[in-house]
Amino acid sequence: MSRGPGVVVVTGSSSGIGAEAAVQLGEHGWTVCLLARRPDELLAVAERVRAAQESSGSTGATVHTYPVDLTDDADVARVVGLVLDDHPRVDVLVNNAGRSIRRPIRESIDRVHDYERTMAVNYLGAVRLTLGLLPRFLEQGQGHVVFSSTMSTQLPIPLFSAYLGSKAALESFARSLLAEHGHHGVTTTTVYFPMVRTQMSGATSIYSAMPMMDAHRAGRWLVKGAVDQPTRVTSLGGAMSEAGMSVLPGVLTKVITPGIRRMDKRLARRARRMP
Ligand SMILES: NC(=O)c1ccc[n+]([C@@H]2O[C@H](COP(=O)([O-])OP(=O)(O)OC[C@H]3O[C@@H](n4cnc5c(N)ncnc54)[C@H](OP(=O)(O)O)[C@@H]3O)[C@@H](O)[C@H]2O)c1
Known part of the structure; x- marks a missing residue:
């Protein structure tokens, strides 16, 4: 199904993939609600969205910023209230905010908080906001929720x-939401990104030497999720890996992981040579 422009809420839109998607949705004539913690960055993205809306000649589309910490229950409840008051109809929620941690399990023995922190944003943040908007979606008889996940859940990384x-928990929540409310008009898209050049991937120095998708192109994947509303947006490699893992998980893990270790070593050597 393909949706014409309406009202879209995009989390994690102060930078990276979410910011690019927000600008592109503005170009398509959507009214865009920007959510993240950093207010100044949100205002800068809002300017870009407004310019995109104006240059594409869309009339009536507006842009709104809602600074919020998605790990904070009360803060999310406050922002859900504001969004629902400001917009009589909300068509699409894009759960894109996230944080990543790269650390071996052996070095995480005293760091359960790493697992709590990623769950707090990537899973519970998205669940909180989805639950906040769900009554409105059900009342409308329509609502679509896009989830930013990663190709790395399709592979043994x-x-x-x-x-x-x-992210695996998030994907499971998306499946449950569709199974329970698809027939009430509440649908989902899970987007399995490959590596994308953003602040998140930039935090790992060896990835400076790795070819990656740019944030603009990744933004198009979220737009596809919001507009065309397929159940899944993925690469061919991701889909094939997923199929392979469901049939031969042990064999694929043995084959793939030494290759990844070798690639990391190569990237580290290349990154050291970079200016
Ligand atoms: N980059 C990649 O290689 C890659 C690959 C696969 C999947 N992804 C996924 O794509 C999504 C976007 O990531 P990105 O690469 O664009 O990284 P990014 O530029 O670091 O964006 C992360 C966004 O999440 C927001 N955020 C983080 N914690 C938050 C919190 N507690 N409350 C509200 N907002 C919060 C950040 O805004 P504030 O700091 O202003 O709050 C920022 O807007 C993430 O879900 C990520 O897991 C990325």
Whole structure:
């Protein structure tokens, strides 16, 4: 199904993929609600969205900023109230805010808080906001929720256990939401991004030497989720890996993980040579 422009809420839109998606949705004539913690960055993205809305000649589309910490129950309840008061109809929620942690499990023995922190934003933040908007979606008889996940849940990837656990939980929530409310008009898209050049991936120095998708192109994947509303947006490699893992998980893990370790070593050597 393809949706014409309406009202979209995009979390994690102060930078990276979420900011690019918000601007592109503005170009398509959507009214855009920007959510993240940093108010100044949200205002800067709002300016870009407004310019995109104006240059595409869309009439009536507006842009709104809602600074919020998605790990804070009361703060999310406050912002849900504001969004619902400001917009009689909300068509799409894009749960894109996230944080990543790259650390071996052996170095996480005294760091359960790593697992709590990733769950707090990536899983519970998205669940909080979805639950806040769900009554409105059900009242409308329509609502679509897009979830930003990662290709790394489709493959056996080492060093990201806290991050990937939270994304796997998020994917499972998306499946449950669709199973329980798809027939009430509440649908979902899960987006499985490959590596994307943003502040998040930039936090790991070896990734400076890795070819990656740019944030503008990744933003188009979220737009596809919001507009075309397929159940899944993924790469061919991601879909094939997922199929392979469901049939031969042990064999694929043995084959793939040494390759990833070798790639990390190569990237580290290349990153050291970079200016
Ligand atoms: N980059 C990649 O390689 C990659 C690959 C696969 C999946 N993804 C996923 O894509 C999504 C976007 O990531 P990105 O790469 O664009 O990274 P990014 O630029 O670091 O964006 C992360 C966004 O999340 C927001 N955020 C973080 N904690 C928050 C909190 N407690 N409350 C509200 N907002 C919060 C940040 O805004 P504030 O700091 O202003 O709050 C920021 O807008 C994430 O879900 C990520 O897991 C990224």
